[in-house]
Amino acid sequence: MPAPDDQSIPSVWARPRKQREQPTLSRESIVTEAIGLLDAEGVENLSMRRLAQRLNAGATSLYRHVANKDELIELVVDEVYGELRVPDPDDPDAAAGWRAAIAEGAHSLRAMILRHPWVAAVLGQVGLASLGPNLGRQSGRILAHFRQAGFQAGEAGQAMDTLIAYVIGMTTSEAAYLSMLARSGKTEQEWIASLRPLTEQAVRDEPMLTDLYAAIQGEDPAKTRDANFGYGLERVLDGLAARLGPQG
Amino acid sequence: MPAPDDQSIPSVWARPRKQREQPTLSRESIVTEAIGLLDAEGVENLSMRRLAQRLNAGATSLYRHVANKDELIELVVDEVYGELRVPDPDDPDAAAGWRAAIAEGAHSLRAMILRHPWVAAVLGQVGLASLGPNLGRQSGRILAHFRQAGFQAGEAGQAMDTLIAYVIGMTTSEAAYLSMLARSGKTEQEWIASLRPLTEQAVRDEPMLTDLYAAIQGEDPAKTRDANFGYGLERVLDGLAARLGPQG
DNA sequence: CGCATGTGCGCACAGTGTGCGCTATGCTGG
């Protein structure tokens, strides 16, 4: 009979596992924890091992619920698409202005990407090709607004693609910029100041950029970004509205 | 005196290095070879070791010419920006139509990204924040066209941002889609066919998508992509032109 | 000739995604 306190011999009596005290692993818990980790530490610090650690689990346990890391990322992307707030196209209040409804959807998409800047880095790999349920639902809603505005079937799709391309393109570079800022650990003021010599050199080489930088100097960068986004959004909507004839 | 053929003892007489027969390593050769590898094998297969192998060099030798992998990627991105063909704004022929000149630049940017689809995956991480010399030069040219069109200093920048955001957003998802296609090894026809059940399910869930897919059915996908890009580009240019008043 | 400078590279370290096969747990049918 072995000494009961001998831990080195794995003994049936020394119950090694406390029975299920954690709420167990699940696809949902993995996805939400992954989003938490991505928000907190950025895409370059998402690894299966670190994610498992946060879930008090072994690294390879995750593979019981998720085929591989790429699939996890697809799930995570579709999950954040669920955060979009696109006005309900069946709501009679919204019938008054398709433009306002679509603008709201566009701002909602931008806000989501700025809330989760890693989405920008990941969209270039995943694209819009995964087409999960949330992306499907939100696309359907936006499309409905374009249809109600008067676009015919095929053109409504093209209009939606145009709008989304603009929002994603604009916001992706914002998000990439903000991510780099976060990685640098500096404030935006410090960052801009540290780049001063470089931008001045660029301006010397490209005189066309001169008054562009002069115009921005001294403005609140966040306000400037908001304004720039709004400007382009109005132009895109103008261009689309022109297709609807004089009354649109 | 050791035996002269004893290779296990590193001997000065057994000249281990053939003297310089390769054209030596350089920052330029590394960057161009990296582009070759990226084009051939995609961004997920670019590693310092594989790149060094292609250059008949040791992995860590690259670090004599490039600070780290991130810097290499910045260099590579600026290099492909050099492939853009934006009409010379000082060329009197181009003065006739700012719209045509800018459309040409936009198509050139799209063509570049489709030639190097990995750019899409990398732009989300690097953004436009790196601002190498090539990106600077091309931006200057596009900006000049907008100025010539009649946009004032600040607004010309906003107009350029809008245009570029649209092109990058649209082309990024094209490139991501094509990259995935390439990874899958199937032809586009096979890929679409293999997704049929999934898309039919999506259409069942989102009836708004129905006639969108119906409209695309049977079309040449590449033609459809070209047409979609062109449609959105015209809308964006319309929206911008409207800011210039009736004569623009 | 001797020395300084800089290039190339082998080694090593910490960390990655993920396949394999073992263990234990909870469910089900007798």
Next chain:
DNA sequence: CCAGCATAGCGCACACTGTGCGCACATGCG
């Protein structure tokens, strides 16, 4: 109440990554 089975969790291992360190060597300058 017990036998058996499906399955969740996990330790180990493999091939691979980016990159710091320090040595060997080639080259250019005195």
